[in-house]
Amino acid sequence: MDYKYINQLLERYWDGKTTLEEEQILRSFFSQLCVPEELAKFRPLFNYEQTEPKTNCLGNDFDERIMSMIDEPQHVEAKRVRISQRFAPLFKAAAMVAIVLTLSQAAQLSFQSGKSTEGVPASYTQHPTSGASVALNDSLRRDSLKNDNIGTTVVPQMSQNGPTIIK
Structure with a gap:
């Protein structure tokens, strides 16, 4: 049997040029029991509406429910933020800077006071030499x-x- 017309409709379908009537012809063709093997691979594409149960569909009252939720006034209360809460991150950063500076000064003084110039070449010392x-x-x-x-x-x-x- 020649399925030239069905093949032409499939080509138009893939190009997006079919009308609703032509798509209905394809659906009715692929819903038959006898479909050629070369066209059987397209059967699930056109029979999905009949084989799949309708689930997760929106009800008829969906629009009304959404509009009622939108129209409900919501009471929004402003949150008061104190200035100490607003500047808390800055206070923390300033405290960290102060701690780092204090520790670096303490470390520098401890290293300088613990230095001994005995056994160290004169070129390595920071004190000027005479001569x-x-x-x-x-x-x-x-x-x-x-x-x-x-x-x-x-x-x-x-x-x-x-x-x-x-x-």
């Missing part, structure tokens, strides 16, 4: 090498008053 600067001596040596052509000689040794320049 000539190592960096200044190094720069004087470098300058003396560059200035040999001019005729002035810089003595690499540092005296108590600074570098000695000989002409």
